[in-house]
Amino acid sequence: MATAIVVQKYGGSSVADLQKLRLVAERVVRTQKAGHDVVVVVSAMGDTTDELLGMAKQISAAPDRRELDMLLTAGERISMALLSMAIRELGGNAISFTGSQSGIITNDRHVDARIIEVRPYRVQDELARGKIVVVAGFQGVSYRREVTTLGRGGSDTTAVAMAAALDAEYCEICSDVDGVYSADPRVVPQARRIGTLSYEETQEMAESGAKVLNAQAVEFAKERGIAIYARATSGPLPGADPSADGTVVRKNPPRMPGTVVGVASERDVLVVESDAGAESLLTALDEHHVAGKQLYVPTNTAHAALVVSRENLHDAAGVERAMHARFGDRVTFISGLGAVSAIGAGINATYANVRAGLSVLRRAEIPCSGISTSSFRITWLVPDADVAQASRALHAHFIESGAPRVP
Ligand code: ADP
Ligand code: ASP
Ligand code: MG
Secondary structure, X not given: OOOOEEEEEEOHHHHOOHHHHHHHHHHHHHHHHXXXXXXXXXXXXXXXXXXXXXXXXXXXXXXXXXXXXXXXXXXXXXXXXXXXXXXXXXXXXXXXXXXXXXXXXXXXXXXXOOEEEEOOHHHHHHHHOOOEEEEEXXXXXXXXXXXXXXXXXXXXXXXXXXXXXXXXXXXXXXXXXXXXXXXXXXXXXXOOEOOEEXXXXXXXXXXXXXXXXXXXXXXXXHHHOOOEEEXXXXXXXXXXXXXXXXXXXXXOOOOOOOOOOEEEEEEEEEEEXXXXXXXXXXXXXXXXXXXXXXXXXXXXXXXXXXXXXXXXXXXXXXXXXXXXXXXXXXXXXXXXXXXXXXXXXOOOXXXXXXXXXXXXXXXXXXXXOEEEEEXXXXXXXXXXXXXXXXXXXXXXXXXXXOOOOOO
């Protein structure tokens, strides 16, 4: 019988220096010794990606997106080669591959590319030879043979896509935190680890700013039915019950409708308001590769409102200038705002949760400048400086206060 394949992803903080890289190498070798075929997806060391972006910005206020991809992919290339060497030092037999060599094929949307297909033939060949395969995360190659990156946090996506293509037993996302919490534990000290989450809950958490898992990665896992184990790099290998010391994301039976599972936030979002007509506005935003998150367009007026994440928008000032040149005063950009969201299935069955959140914010004297909802999420727009306090207040109400507990 073929050995089960396990895909492990190690984030930037887990490979931030050579000592940490050696610890990762040990964990990888231990996994192989436990009887698995191991594919490791690795991120750039520490803050390398931010540092590379910083250098690009010093050279050019609006760096060319293709050249940005050339630059950023170098980060993961460094860690893959060093990790492969570290594994070999421990007596393991490892080989590293870039995204392109691993067969990660993407569209050609530079800086924020989507994986179209994975052709992992070289990975499979090396696994068959008993090797540990180390793959550079966050990168791929387009059909036009251009090097691309998958958007910030994209190594998670590489790992899940690889797990799906290899029909892996599970995909482990190893980080500095031992799972998905009910809020960012750095912001909300009372946050609790969630043992199991559904794909939909996790996707909404990720899209609302919970960095621990990348939203596109969760979307991929959901499509292919891959179980994701979010775990601490410093923790043990998954045992019989991986939810005991981490978070398992998989198809889950529904919870009691209306239960809030978590609070997530995103700092420094950009709100675009316009009465230029929705179609021309959206066309212009697409031309500038601006991916909107929440859109509100009443069709009987020309007024549209849109919330944009700055994460993969590397030239916000240039986009603003271009939009003003095109639409004049009919478009307004509002900055200085953050988005705080509560997530849970059926959370909007009534308006009770929306209203509760508003009164929590009012009591905390935090002004709310917008609300949007989906069937899994309520988002309140608040001043950027108040995001942490709003997260704590909403978490205290929805999670800590003994409101119906997650079963
Ligand atoms: P990596 O480099 O391993 O990919 P990230 O920085 O992308 O790590 O994600 C891990 C970080 O995500 C944690 O350090 C934590 O502060 C943050 N985080 C935000 N929201 C959550 C949450 N709900 N649960 C756990 N961690 C979260
Ligand atoms: N190194 C990339 C980033 O910082 C990808 C990742 O870490 O997942 O966004
Ligand atoms: Mg990450």
